Amino acid sequence: MTVPGVSPDYRLIDSTLRDGSHAISHQYYAEDVIKIVAGLDAAGVQVIEIAHGDGLGGSSFNYGFSAIDEKELIAKACQTTTQAEIACLMIPGIGLADDLREVRELGVSVARIAVHCTEADITEQHIKVAKDLGMEAIGFLMMAHMNSPEGLVEQATLLQSYGADTIYIADSAGAMTTDDVRRRVNALVKALDVPVGVHAHNNLAMAVSNSIAAYEEGAKNLDGTSAGLGAGAGNCPTEILAAVSDKYGISTGVNPLILMDVAEEIVRPLMPRQQVIDRAGLLLGYAGVYGSFLLHAQRAAERYAVPVADIILELGRRQVVGGQEDMIIDVALELARQHAQSELTDPDMETR
Amino acid sequence: MGLRCVIVGSGNIGTDLMIKMLRSESLDLLALVGIDPASDGLARARSLGVEVSHEGPDWILDNAKKIDMVFDATSAYVHMRYFKKYAETGITAIDLTPAARGPKVIAAVNLSEHLDAPNINLVTCGGQATTPMVHAVRRAASAVPYAEMVSTVASKSAGPGTRQNIDEFTKTTSTALREIGGADTSKAIIILNPADPPIMMRNTVFAGLPKGTDHDAVLESIWAMEREVAAYVPGYRLKNPPVIEEGPYPTPGGVVPHRVVILLEVEGAGDYLPAYAGNLDIMTAAAMRVGEAVAEYRGVKS
Numbered sequence: 232m233t234v235p236g237v238s239p240d241y242r243l244i245d246s247t248l249r250d251g252s253h254a255i256s257h258q259y260y261a262e263d264v265i266k267i268v269a270g271l272d273a274a275g276v277q278v279i280e281i282a283h284g285d286g287l288g289g290s291s292f293n294y295g296f297s298a299i300d301e302k303e304l305i306a307k308a309c310q311t312t313t314q315a316e317i318a319c320l321m322i323p324g325i326g327l328a329d330d331l332r333e334v335r336e337l338g339v340s341v342a343r344i345a346v347h348c349t350e351a352d353i354t355e356q357h358i359k360v361a362k363d364l365g366m367e368a369i370g371f372l373m374m375a376h377m378n379s380p381e382g383l384v385e386q387a388t389l390l391q392s393y394g395a396d397t398i399y400i401a402d403s404a405g406a407m408t409t410d411d412v413r414r415r416v417n418a419l420v421k422a423l424d425v426p427v428g429v430h431a432h433n434n435l436a437m438a439v440s441n442s443i444a445a446y447e448e449g450a451k452n453l454d455g456t457s458a459g460l461g462a463g464a465g466n467c468p469t470e471i472l473a474a475v476s477d478k479y480g481i482s483t484g485v486n487p488l489i490l491m492d493v494a495e496e497i498v499r500p501l502m503p504r505q506q507v508i509d510r511a512g513l514l515l516g517y518a519g520v521y522g523s524f525l526l527h528a529q530r531a532a533e534r535y536a537v538p539v540a541d542i543i544l545e546l547g548r549r550q551v552v553g554g555q556e557d558m559i560i561d562v563a564l565e566l567a568r569q570h571a572q573s574e575l576t577d578p579d580m581e582t583r
Numbered sequence: 584m585g586l587r588c589v590i591v592g593s594g595n596i597g598t599d600l601m602i603k604m605l606r607s608e609s610l611d612l613l614a615l616v617g618i619d620p621a622s623d624g625l626a627r628a629r630s631l632g633v634e635v636s637h638e639g640p641d642w643i644l645d646n647a648k649k650i651d652m653v654f655d656a657t658s659a660y661v662h663m664r665y666f667k668k669y670a671e672t673g674i675t676a677i678d679l680t681p682a683a684r685g686p687k688v689i690a691a692v693n694l695s696e697h698l699d700a701p702n703i704n705l706v707t708c709g710g711q712a713t714t715p716m717v718h719a720v721r722r723a724a725s726a727v728p729y730a731e732m733v734s735t736v737a738s739k740s741a742g743p744g745t746r747q748n749i750d751e752f753t754k755t756t757s758t759a760l761r762e763i764g765g766a767d768t769s770k771a772i773i774i775l776n777p778a779d780p781p782i783m784m785r786n787t788v789f790a791g792l793p794k795g796t797d798h799d800a801v802l803e804s805i806w807a808m809e810r811e812v813a814a815y816v817p818g819y820r821l822k823n824p825p826v827i828e829e830g831p832y833p834t835p836g837g838v839v840p841h842r843v844v845i846l847l848e849v850e851g852a853g854d855y856l857p858a859y860a861g862n863l864d865i866m867t868a869a870a871m872r873v874g875e876a877v878a879e880y881r882g883v884k885s
Contacts, residue, residue, distance in 0.1 A: 288770075290835075291731055291770055291772065292729075292731045292789035292791075292832065292834070292842060293731065293733050293772060293787070293789065296832065296833050296834065298833075323749050323750070324749050324752075324753065324772060324773040324774055324775070325772050327750050327753065327754070328750055329750075347774075347775065347776075347777065349738065349777040350738060350746075350775045350777065352743075352746050352747075353746045353747075353749050353775065355747060356747060356748065356749070356750065534828065549778070549782075550776070550778035551776070552774065552775075552776050552777070552778075553774075554733075554735075554772065554774040555733075555735055555774055555776065556733075557733045557735075557785075557787035557789075557844075557846070558735075558785070560787075560826070560844055560846065561785075561787075561822060561823060561846050564823040564824075564826065564846070565823065568823075
């Protein structure tokens with residue numbers, strides 16, 4: 232809650248309009264953006280992130296086409312906000328430095344450059360472009376459960392050397408326990424000169440407690456989405472994070488009551504299904520598979536008549552990383568073929 | 584006698600290309616040229632009895648009279664500095680960097696179009712792997728309103744050049760899908776995967792199919808193209824049969840009722856690089872195919 236004269240203990244970045252986009256298959260319209268930005272802005276949220284779920288340029292066969300060009304929606308967000316900064320996420324290899332130039336023109340002031348947690352050196356070009364454009368550059372290490380605290384320090388140090396102002400780790404699969412988060416954040420806070428942030432997912436029902444633990448270890452930035460709308464089992468719900476922070480006496484600078492209104496009255500009515508931790512969502516966290524694979528895996532399971540759980544477990548075995556949605560079709564086709572073969576050769580089948 | 588060739592760049596690609604070229608009947612390898620006398624590539628060349636120089640591209644210009652063709656496996660930066668000088672001294676350049684100075688050639692699609700060009704650019708590894716498939720769809724359909732490729736390579740096989748210029752990879756590849764593949768609009772995506780043991784290079788092509796497309800003809804054309812590419816890249820294969828999925832899909836090239844999904848794998852030949860590095864192997868294999876086609880065009884008897 233806002234206490235006059237006291238600056239917040241951490242900065243809240245709301246990603247309803249970026250990570251939340253996965254859960255509605257990238258079907259945001261201008262009126263949704265205006266309402267959500269106005270609500271979050273009124274609640275005092277410091278940064279609002281908006282883009283296709285897979286970042287700038289993510290609209291594609293592989294990740295799903297946006298209903299409305301993201302640049303139009305970003306322009307609406309920039310026009311609507313009064314105090315919140317507008318951020319965009321981009322993943323090198325999917326989006327381009329040119330996309331950063333375009334959104335800077337629209338009024339975006341924060342660039343989150345996201346990369347798999349072992350590949351930081353592909354971001355140098357983009358972090359430098361963001362800095363040259365006068366933006367805050369946040370280095371964002373995805374699937375952080377797949378790298379050790381020491382490995383993450385190495386990668387984060389590279390991001391810092393390119394000019395990143397803040398370094399995030401993202402639990403993209405919602406696979407981390409509180410201890411996993413503590414060890415990673417602690418190592419990063421000790422090793423880096425720049426502030427650290429954590430982006431949590433809720434597959435193991437740990438998103439809020441992991442975010443609070445990250446704060447206790449020294450993280451100065453936390454992510455949420457309204458009503459937890461997001462990839463896989465969903466994100467850390469912004470309104471719950473704000474409410475729990477209040478209970479802990481952590482100053483957030485945001486009004487949890489307004490955030491509850493935004494979640495209940497604006498975001499929930501948009502949701503095709505409420506954000507629950509069902510079997511598939513839990514399996515993603517359990518197997519450590521990228522959350523945004525969920526809806527794609529469900530569609531492939533239906534199309535090729537194979538169990539969604541088998542697809543998710545096989546993707547985990549293959550150690551796929553964020554962005555490899557094409558492998559879902561690959562796995563589904565292979566499972567369908569194995570299934571057909573086992574029916575042909577299964578001796579039990581003949582006696583039935 | 585074959586065309587007199589040198590390879591410049593003694594890194595992974597140059598060294599792998601050397602081993603392939605030693606088997607060629609129409610391309611005679613004069614030397615492997617690098618800049619580091621202690622490099623593994625030059626040591627390998629010496630052990631195979633190939634002449635070496637560590638004086639870089641200047642050695643090539645000094646010996647221009649003896650050289651018909653240079654295969655450039657350095658970097659876009661070095662190629663841009665030297666491509667004019669190669670042309671002025673009458674040396675044909677096959678460019679394996681993303682410098683894109685000369686016309687783009689995808690060996691399975693437009694091999695015969697630029698055989699007299701002083702400089703031929705080989706696009707990118709992902710471009711060599713996926714442009715043929717977009718072309719295969721295009722030749723069986725009235726149009727390809729939108730095509731997309733997703734390339735996933737093992738982290739270990741992506742060198743510093745790719746990592747520092749990842750936008751160049753996606754832009755150049757995307758352009759090839761339109762200009763050579765025949766798509767109206769396009770997108771290219773590259774993903775690096777650090778899994779251990781390293782994964783084989785994977786490429787997926789999605790192409791939008793207009794209403795009225797003969798789906799069987801599209802699938803048949805794809806199977807035929809697999810054979811056409813595998814003729815010079817033996818490890819190139821369809822990992823699963825191509826599938827046609829029902830939409831509709833609102834692509835940047837307009838709404839299409841169906842899309843075809845083509846899942847490819849490229850296993851390297853293991854000449855110098857490990858088998859997982861199919862991304863590097865497809866470049867050296869394409870360079871050999873183009874080089875030998877130029878030799879044939881110039882009447883070299885093999």
